[in-house]
Amino acid sequence: MTHNEKNSPVRVGIVGLGTVGQGFLRLLLTNQDLYRQRLGFPLQLGGVCERNHSILQSLALPSDCLVFSSWEDMVKDPRITLVVELIGGIEPARSLILAAMKSGKSVVTANKALLAQHGEEIFGAAASQGVDLGFEAAVGGGIPILRTLRESLAGDRILKLAGIINGTANYILTRMSREGLEFETVLAEAQRLGYAEADPTFDIDGVDSAHKVAILAMMAFGSPIRLEEIPVEGIRHIKPIDLEFGREFGYVLKLLGIAVDHGDSIDIRVHPSFLPENSLLAEVDGVFNAIELSGQFLGSLLLYGRGAGGDPTATAVMGDVMECARGIQHASRGQVPALGFHVADRVRKSLRPLSAIYSEYYLRFMAQDQPGTLSYLSGVLGERGISIESVIQKGRQSGGSVPVVVTTHRATESQIRNALSVIDASDHVTEKTVVIRIEDVSMEGPLS
């Protein structure tokens, strides 16, 4: 392991100078005085590695900053004491991080996809090499949710968390809801404005949220999580008509990542959810993120802020870099396990299948406009023990079918699927029924 002389600088190497990398670089060069006041030793830019030459040429790097042409060279170089991985994706990020750790270097990364998919390997390597691994920036951008789970709330059992953890999806739903626009229209504009990627699949299909909720659940519950077991549903199929009906019931639609610890098993999922319009999460609009959690002793806690963007995310990277730098300077690396739990002391809890979850539901039937349809629908639901909370039936549409919208009391997903398999096969409806879960995430307490 690389040890530092007392008060000698910790030298940071950055791999990947995209938006977050450039934000981090700017932060590191701007706040040198602050870091000295806080750390008691200098935090230096040791080197960079970036394949895009025009990016490299556009940056005013200090003269003593090493420029590496390969990450392999950087992670081996003894002049670099700490590696910041900001290239994203699986490879070469995975190999880079493992190689850096093998060289005895602590690593900071924002790579949620890698940690969600190969977390066990990476966390295991950090533990066995005795180095630190910081990844606050992987979830919620500038929102300090991971350190909160790992340290601040370490004394309590986290029972549940629910978060709006994808700004692109939230921006799209917010605009669809406010302006009554179609999904495709808003997506195109979000892409034009830079709030959505050219390939928006990860964001709008819930994949990115699944990566993040997997990491949150690992840290909250101390269990390994198999990403591929998490049920995921995106927002591509959401129609303005459902946002309108939802509003009539007093609901706002959000793409949520949800994780619940039932003790013996865990329920994790990503899907659009209707929330009561007066709940705090319902008011998180646009590109903001928020995570609400509930602890056994703590009660409710909500963290809200900028979930993306180079500069906010760079502050999360820097918080981790400073912590890792202290570990190097004081020879105390590996003191806090990366996940907040010692890797070997965790207990794997099984994931509940979606069919076993309980929820309230919003169901929009496109019904034949003929007598007896509502009676038929409520009959099929009732026979399966699904109790109706409220109904909206509007006048005739062009085309001869009318929307009949029902909200239910709590039922299991399998009860609902069972009822809909019957209804959707009948000639009482003209389209596949739209199903949206209703989530109760309101903060508890006097006058709240």
Place this chain on the structure above:
Amino acid sequence: MTHNEKNSPVRVGIVGLGTVGQGFLRLLLTNQDLYRQRLGFPLQLGGVCERNHSILQSLALPSDCLVFSSWEDMVKDPRITLVVELIGGIEPARSLILAAMKSGKSVVTANKALLAQHGEEIFGAAASQGVDLGFEAAVGGGIPILRTLRESLAGDRILKLAGIINGTANYILTRMSREGLEFETVLAEAQRLGYAEADPTFDIDGVDSAHKVAILAMMAFGSPIRLEEIPVEGIRHIKPIDLEFGREFGYVLKLLGIAVDHGDSIDIRVHPSFLPENSLLAEVDGVFNAIELSGQFLGSLLLYGRGAGGDPTATAVMGDVMECARGIQHASRGQVPALGFHVADRVRKSLRPLSAIYSEYYLRFMAQDQPGTLSYLSGVLGERGISIESVIQKGRQSGGSVPVVVTTHRATESQIRNALSVIDASDHVTEKTVVIRIEDVSMEGPLS
């Protein structure tokens, strides 16, 4: 200094078994498995010290828990490796903490009054003794704001923070606002329900909020703060009529602690503030707390949760205890300075006098119901460069005077005080004018 054998237990001594102490005790005894998974070594209840015998007798303490009849004995006892001070107040808490540190023991406390008044002495002692000092529970109960400032946001410059940090005051304002009740009525009921102390002075006169905002500002800005220089105004004088007029302008009244870093000087204050009704802080009701802050790179961040109560506060104490226990176990105490800044490397910034602050203002004049009064009032304001944003004048009241309510554009406090000294001495008004500052704390950003 007390060093621990590898994997030998860290033994916690608790002084003070009131609400928070009992919550902490319950948490410690309930979650033993969790602490072992997270820490890799046992966290044990080493001993307690509580003067109230009926409390001691009511608790089922483990047989190996030492019961000390004096704190002096506990802090010297080598069987106690970590001291948790939960008696509150200045003495003997101050002497106890200093003595524990002198014995080489790390200390965790929830004592905001002590840290706000004697912080320099206590922080200095922690640094010179090389022990850790945790005080997350001193501000915001279960809300992890202090660790967020000290570690998560350590890389960024905090520009401003504003918080609802007293649940009692917030409960009273929430009920006054919702039900149109007088201050005294709600206070009496809050006392009956246990939301206000028998002596509520600290809470309703803003003293408790001043303690907390002083600690927040020390940690956010890295400057020593003289508590006695902070302008403080409570909520005792608030009338339902002002809450009603505020609502007509789209405002909600909250008791805020505010701290702004202007670079060369700091602006810290506690007073009731009107907030835009659609801002997040405006929606923090009842006994909840919330702190919003703004960082140079981070943008906005809001933390919201239970600001008081034995159990939520106990989770904050436990987070600190676990961190201190790691420091003992791994012989890495003193690695992170208690304030997030090395005591000697801080730069003292002067506090701006209230007269120099800028704000928008709500002014309620009780005007003689005669022609020319509004013209007189706007004349006096205008001559001092105070520009009026909006006016509400209602019909005649019994008694011959009518409320004329004005909101202003940004002005300095001294401009306002100067204008009111003239107006309040004139016979155009029948009472001292009510002045309430209007704070713009809305979160920035697209669609927010």
